[in-house]
Amino acid sequence: xxxxxxxxxxxxxxxxxxxxxxxxxxxxxxxxxxxxxxxxxxxxxxxxxxxxxxxxxxxxxxxxxxxxxxxxxxxxxxxxxxxxxxxxxxxxxxxxxxxxxxxxxxxxxxxxxxxxxxxxxxxxxxxxxxxx
Numbered sequence: 001x002x003x004x005x006x007x008x009x010x011x012x013x014x015x016x017x018x019x020x021x022x023x024x025x026x027x028x029x030x031x032x033x034x035x036x037x038x039x040x041x042x043x044x045x046x047x048x049x050x051x052x053x054x055x056x057x058x059x060x061x062x063x064x065x066x067x068x069x070x071x072x073x074x075x076x077x078x079x080x081x082x083x084x085x086x087x088x089x090x091x092x093x094x095x096x097x098x099x100x101x102x103x104x105x106x107x108x109x110x111x112x113x114x115x116x117x118x119x120x121x122x123x124x125x126x127x128x129x130x131x132x
Contacts, residue, residue: 015065027053031110042106046096047089054085092117
């Protein structure tokens with residue numbers, strides 16, 4: 001790997017963006033699969049895909065982004081993540097249900113839900129979990 005790419009990969013911020021981006025892609029792919037294969041109704045599929053992508057997000061951030069396995073245990077980090085994820089899935093599902101009612105396409109409704117959930121999660125992290 002070139003020094004520039006290695007330097008970018010070693011940036012915690014980049015790894016956080018990478019993990020979050022891949023978790024979002026996973027959520028969208030799962031949502032589409034659940035709906036298009038008629039396995040679930042869109043609102044249920046949105047909630048389930050959020051929860052499944054949250055498991056990936058937690059694991060990848062624990063090991064890849066923050067290297068927490070070296071200094072932290074799941075007993076310390078998981079409870080906070082579970083609380084934030086429970087709040088996140090609630091916001092995601094409510095916003096998705098409302099947006100899906102007004103919009104013609106469930107994937108567009110999910111994009112709206114992702115934006116709102118991202119913003120609320122950021123505020124929650126900034127002012128509660130990582131408050132100075």
